[in-house]
Amino acid sequence: MSQPADERGAxxxxxxxxxxxxxxxxxxxxxxxxxGGVTLLVGPSGAGxxxxxxxxxxxxxxxxxxxxxxxRPWLTNDAMVPAWQRRAPLVHQVPMLWPHQRVGAQLRYGGxxxxxxxxxxxxxxxxxxRWPASLSGGEARRVAIARALASKxxxxxxxxxxxxxxxxxxxxxxxxxxxxxxxLELVVLWATHAPDRIAGDHRVALMQEGRVHGVGTRQxxxxxxxxxxxxxxxxxxxxxxxxxVERALxxxxxxxxxxxxxxxVASPSWDAPVGSWHYLLVSPDALVxxxxxxxxxxxxxxxxxxxxxxxxxxxxxxxxxxDVGGIAWVAExxxxxxxxLKLKVGADVWVCVKARAFRWARAPQRADSPEPTGSRDG
Amino acid sequence: xxDVVLLSxxxxxxxxxxxxxxxxxxxxxxxxSRSSLRAPVDLFVHLPLVVPPVVTGFVLLTLFGxxxxxxxxxxxxxTAGAAVAAGVVAFPLLVRPIRQAFESQPAGFRxxxxxxxxxxxxxxxxxxxxxxxxxxxxxxxMAFGRALGEFGATITFVGSIAGETExxxxxxHVAxxxxxxxxxxxxxxxxxxxxxxxxxxxxxxxxRGHR
Numbered sequence: 001m002s003q004p005a006d007e008r009g010a011x012x013x014x015x016x017x018x019x020x021x022x023x024x025x026x027x028x029x030x031x032x033x034x035x036g037g038v039t040l041l042v043g044p045s046g047a048g049x050x051x052x053x054x055x056x057x058x059x060x061x062x063x064x065x066x067x068x069x070x071x072r073p074w075l076t077n078d079a080m081v082p083a084w085q086r087r088a089p090l091v092h093q094v095p096m097l098w099p100h101q102r103v104g105a106q107l108r109y110g111g112x113x114x115x116x117x118x119x120x121x122x123x124x125x126x127x128x129x130r131w132p133a134s135l136s137g138g139e140a141r142r143v144a145i146a147r148a149l150a151s152k153x154x155x156x157x158x159x160x161x162x163x164x165x166x167x168x169x170x171x172x173x174x175x176x177x178x179x180x181x182x183x184l185e186l187v188v189l190w191a192t193h194a195p196d197r198i199a200g201d202h203r204v205a206l207m208q209e210g211r212v213h214g215v216g217t218r219q220x221x222x223x224x225x226x227x228x229x230x231x232x233x234x235x236x237x238x239x240x241x242x243x244x245v246e247r248a249l250x251x252x253x254x255x256x257x258x259x260x261x262x263x264x265v266a267s268p269s270w271d272a273p274v275g276s277w278h279y280l281l282v283s284p285d286a287l288v289x290x291x292x293x294x295x296x297x298x299x300x301x302x303x304x305x306x307x308x309x310x311x312x313x314x315x316x317x318x319x320x321x322x323d324v325g326g327i328a329w330v331a332e333x334x335x336x337x338x339x340x341l342k343l344k345v346g347a348d349v350w351v352c353v354k355a356r357a358f359r360w361a362r363a364p365q366r367a368d369s370p371e372p373t374g375s376r377d378g
Numbered sequence: 379x380x381d382v383v384l385l386s387x388x389x390x391x392x393x394x395x396x397x398x399x400x401x402x403x404x405x406x407x408x409x410x411s412r413s414s415l416r417a418p419v420d421l422f423v424h425l426p427l428v429v430p431p432v433v434t435g436f437v438l439l440t441l442f443g444x445x446x447x448x449x450x451x452x453x454x455x456x457t458a459g460a461a462v463a464a465g466v467v468a469f470p471l472l473v474r475p476i477r478q479a480f481e482s483q484p485a486g487f488r489x490x491x492x493x494x495x496x497x498x499x500x501x502x503x504x505x506x507x508x509x510x511x512x513x514x515x516x517x518x519x520m521a522f523g524r525a526l527g528e529f530g531a532t533i534t535f536v537g538s539i540a541g542e543t544e545x546x547x548x549x550x551h552v553a554x555x556x557x558x559x560x561x562x563x564x565x566x567x568x569x570x571x572x573x574x575x576x577x578x579x580x581x582x583x584x585x586r587g588h589r
């Protein structure tokens with residue numbers, strides 16, 4: 001797998017982390033290497049993402065081990081370089097803007113590196129005279145990120161910076177962060193539980209129960225036979241083992257079986273003969289749910305009958321787990337849709353999905369699959 | 379009468395002003411420290427609140443009195459001594475709101491400032507102290523009010539010397555002991571209550587605005 005193009009400018013800036021520590025009954029034992037570009041730190045809540053980020057930032061003591069950045073030690077067994085010398089600001093969902101300073105003054109607090117450019121990248125030029133209390137949630141996030149950027153951070157640490165934002169706004173802020181990363185050649189370590197909402201094939205570090213389980217691009221980790229739990233961690237709960245049953249004459253679609261269900265799916269970029277096994281991935285928000293009689297008047301090619309087994313709140317949306325012939329499909333829909341369909345556990349629903357909504361991943365045992373740098377989990 | 383009120387205000391002001399830096403340091407430390415010394419220090423700071431003021435005055439007299447080990451400071455039977463007595467007694471009321479003001483600041487405020495390259499001293503001056511200013515002012519008014527009313531420690535430590543150490547409560551006490559002093563006593567009492575109400579209102583207004 002090729003390295004992301006934006007890595008060249010920051011090639012020498014490497015963050016090397018190998019730490020462990022115990023806080024209460026939580027144990028962290030994490031090793032990972034972060035180079036230029038964006039690295040996503042992915043894992044369920046409680047996996048230790050926030051703790052690891054605080055240890056890297058230098059705002060949480062009690063860890064032992066070694067952290068180096070660009071060859072300089074940040075943490076050794078007998079010394080801890082304080083946070084103000086590391087300059088690795090951590091931005092999380094609470095923007096932590098000081099209420100007694102105007103936006104402009106806060107932006108300059110850590111320095112004024114590329115300040116005009118950062119202000120325009122984050123689209124906060126017009127907010128400099130405002131007090132933090134008068135900002136909207138999205139504005140406050142952008143100011144917090146800009147404040148961190150203007151200090152010329154060695155590493156920018158993001159801890160779920162989009163949580164709680166309305167989905168469209170979250171996507172916009174994510175894009176602004178990625179733009180800033182490219183424009184300023186930053187090293188970014190970004191913890192998230194929903195990596196499918198961040199565009200681009202970034203490096204991913206999988207985290208579970210205080211350990212880092214593997215580092216690679218998302219595609220590489222998936223293709224390398226990451227287990228179902230790992231796929232869920234990657235924000236892709238719908239990952240199915242599928243066998244090709246029939247190929248259409250025009251070769252644009254294939255008929256596959258997932259459990260008992262038969263699906264029409266757009267063909268993969270590689271040759272998929274009848275009888276070959278593959279992984280099929282589909283994003284939870286690509287699934288449409290319908291209640292009542294079978295919705296035949298739809299452009300969607302696949303309609304699967306199922307039954308709701310659980311409803312999970314997921315940020316501003318709901319994740320609905322639907323049992324389709326013994327296999328769990330996860331759909332992400334809005335609260336309003338949950339109400340409209342009167343969804344509850346045990347309800348019969350139709351899962352509708354377009355043939356083009358699926359992504360393919362090669363089966364793990366194939367010789368040409370790329371190697372991830374870490375071990376597989378599960 | 380005016381002399382007594384002015385002297386009282388001066389003693390209370392001195393008491394608060396001189397103890398404020400120490401109260402800031404202690405309040406910050408009590409809010410932030412995870413040292414095992416925190417609990418005993420906290421207890422010690424609160425002592426003057428519950429120990430009879432006469433005992434506090436007696437301790438001060440023993441330490442700073444003319445024959446005490448620190449008698450050379452010349453605090454005994456002076457205005458400065460009255461301020462020390464009032465300052466010590468009012469100290470817990472000064473530290474408490476300051477400590478609460480620091481405690482109520484999210485840890486992330488400080489962490490954010492440090493990660494932006496600010497050393498602890500700069501973080502204190504530019505972030506923590508300005509954000510605590512209401513709590514500091516509230517504590518100052520409360521302590522000021524208490525200092526105005528200080529009696530037991532003052533009379534034990536520095537006595538009641540007109541124009542030097544005779545603050546409102548002491549003057550009231552003296553007036554009551556004199557035949558026909560009731561009118562003066564009433565005047566002193568009224569002045570005390572008025573000043574106390576002012577200090578309390580200021581304290582509550584600042585504490586309310588604090589949230």
